[in-house]
Amino acid sequence: MTAPIKHTVQLPAERARTTSFNEASARTRIELLLDAGSFVEFIGPAAREVSPHLKIFDIPEQFDDGIVVGRGRLDNSPVFIAAQEGRFMGGAFGEVHGAKLIGLLRAARELKSIPLLILFDTGGVRLQEANAGELAIAEIMRAVMEARTAGVKVIGLIGGRSGCYGGGGLIAGCCSALAVSEPGRIAVSGPEVIETNRGVEEFDSRDRALVWRTMGGKHRRLLGAADVFADDTVEGFRDAALELLGLVGTFDLDRLEAEQLRLADRLRNFGTCEDAVDIWTAEGIAHAEAIPELPADQFIALANKIGRTSRDAR
Amino acid sequence: MEDLSFQHRVRERADGTRRTAIIGVVASGNLEVLVERILPDAECQLEIKTAAVGFGEVWTAVIADFVERYSPGGLKFSINDGGARPDTVSLRLAQAVRLIEEDGQ
Numbered sequence: 001m002t003a004p005i006k007h008t009v010q011l012p013a014e015r016a017r018t019t020s021f022n023e024a025s026a027r028t029r030i031e032l033l034l035d036a037g038s039f040v041e042f043i044g045p046a047a048r049e050v051s052p053h054l055k056i057f058d059i060p061e062q063f064d065d066g067i068v069v070g071r072g073r074l075d076n077s078p079v080f081i082a083a084q085e086g087r088f089m090g091g092a093f094g095e096v097h098g099a100k101l102i103g104l105l106r107a108a109r110e111l112k113s114i115p116l117l118i119l120f121d122t123g124g125v126r127l128q129e130a131n132a133g134e135l136a137i138a139e140i141m142r143a144v145m146e147a148r149t150a151g152v153k154v155i156g157l158i159g160g161r162s163g164c165y166g167g168g169g170l171i172a173g174c175c176s177a178l179a180v181s182e183p184g185r186i187a188v189s190g191p192e193v194i195e196t197n198r199g200v201e202e203f204d205s206r207d208r209a210l211v212w213r214t215m216g217g218k219h220r221r222l223l224g225a226a227d228v229f230a231d232d233t234v235e236g237f238r239d240a241a242l243e244l245l246g247l248v249g250t251f252d253l254d255r256l257e258a259e260q261l262r263l264a265d266r267l268r269n270f271g272t273c274e275d276a277v278d279i280w281t282a283e284g285i286a287h288a289e290a291i292p293e294l295p296a297d298q299f300i301a302l303a304n305k306i307g308r309t310s311r312d313a314r
Numbered sequence: 315m316e317d318l319s320f321q322h323r324v325r326e327r328a329d330g331t332r333r334t335a336i337i338g339v340v341a342s343g344n345l346e347v348l349v350e351r352i353l354p355d356a357e358c359q360l361e362i363k364t365a366a367v368g369f370g371e372v373w374t375a376v377i378a379d380f381v382e383r384y385s386p387g388g389l390k391f392s393i394n395d396g397g398a399r400p401d402t403v404s405l406r407l408a409q410a411v412r413l414i415e416e417d418g419q
Contacts, residue, residue: 025339045336045348048392058315060365060394062340063348087341 012036016235021159022183024234026068026083029119032234033241034072034081041070043100051094053129062088065096069104071114075242078114080104086121086162093167094126098136105143108152115153115245118175119237123190124166137167144174148251153177155244157237158184159230163215165190173225176248176314179240180217180226182296187215213276213292221303222280222291224266227314229303231296259314318362318370320377327355327387328415335413338406345395345403347410355387364395376400380407389414 016032024032030039043049045063054061066088071080082101084091101118108116125133144154156175158164163185164172172178172186180186189197191205204210213219221229227247230240249255270279280288283306294302328351338346353359360377380386384407391410398406 027336044334045346046334046350055315058365060315060340060363060396062346062394063336063392085339087339087344 026085039072080116083119084121086160090123091121091162092126094129095132109147120164121160122168177244178226179228181232184217185215320360324387330415345398348392349410360391362393366397
């Protein structure tokens with residue numbers, strides 16, 4: 001019993017294949033998503049750029065304020081990357097948290113040619129620093145559009161525990177393209193918020209099946225809100241990011257107008273549907289009610305038959 | 315919130331060449347440990363900010379045990395604690411030492 005324990009070393013690629021993106025920390029997601037050893041962090045935890053607001057509320061701080069930003073390589077090409085830590089205050093945006101992402105987006109805008117990946121995992125704005133957080137959301141949305149206008153591909157990857165809610169949902173809507181996994185949820189108002197404001201008849205937040213089929217990754221993929229569906233592994237998201245980087249075209253007025261048309265069509269076609277299953281049926285999917293049960297590979301095959309967002313849009 | 319600070323003399327320097335490492339996350343029942351190789355070889359320092367007030371004696375015991383077991387010479391530990399149990403604290407401290415003992419930066 002006193003002999004030293006021999007540690008078996010698992011290769012990064014093997015770990016990426018077996019590690020759930022949903023369960024991994026922000027740092028592990030980055031480590032396994034990028035080429036091994038390539039990540040360089042900006043304003044790391046040792047810089048101690050913590051929130052200036054949480055102390056007032058007697059709430060513990062985190063050294064990176066819940067977001068890890070930096071640069072690295074993806075399949076040998078340079079990328080910028082930001083990952084939110086959904087377990088710290090629900091991944092919510094505060095002043096410093098937001099400023100780190102804004103700075104990264106502006107760096108990408110200046111350099112023009114290096115794409116940027118955002119690994120969303122957020123409930124929205126941090127209530128304890130609401131004004132600063134709301135301002136951060138607005139500035140990030142502007143920074144995303146400015147970066148895209150300069151030619152930067154901004155890819156959102158959504159599969160974290162906290163989903164992508166509130167201002168995070170708005171920022172995701174500004175990205176060049178999105179990948180989502182089954183546990184990833186995308187919306188602005190969360191289930192409890194809708195129920196609180198509109199009543200349980202409108203939305204029963206305790207009905208988990210309703211929540212998942214309304215905000216979950218499968219529905220967002222079928223609706224065209226997300227471009228690619230990823231299996232819940234870090235490798236699944238790495239492959240999705242590479243696929244999206246190959247798909248995204250230039251960003252200009254024509255593309256914005258195409259996106260407006262796409263959204264208008266969507267509202268016209270599905271605006272009267274009462275439930276996600278009605279939308280899937282209207283899209284021509286047989287046995288739409290079975291969608292939530294489908295394994296990832298079968299769902300991806302089905303979603304690819306339905307097609308993806310027109311390349312002209314977004 | 316309560317701030318606690320500990321200084322220990324230790325037998326030997328921690329292995330490895332990494333300058334910093336971080337492990338854990340600040341959440342309910344969890345904590346983050348930032349470890350930096352910035353002290354003389356025979357010293358070890360821990361700075362703790364904890365959401366659970368009044369547990370100084372437990373921290374004193376957990377840290378004395380950790381320092382005796384790992385001899386983390388030259389290391390400064392900075393901890394943000396969301397009210398973790400003593401076993402979780404011991405685990406994170408051990409993970410932090412393991413990480414900084416790796417080779418690299």
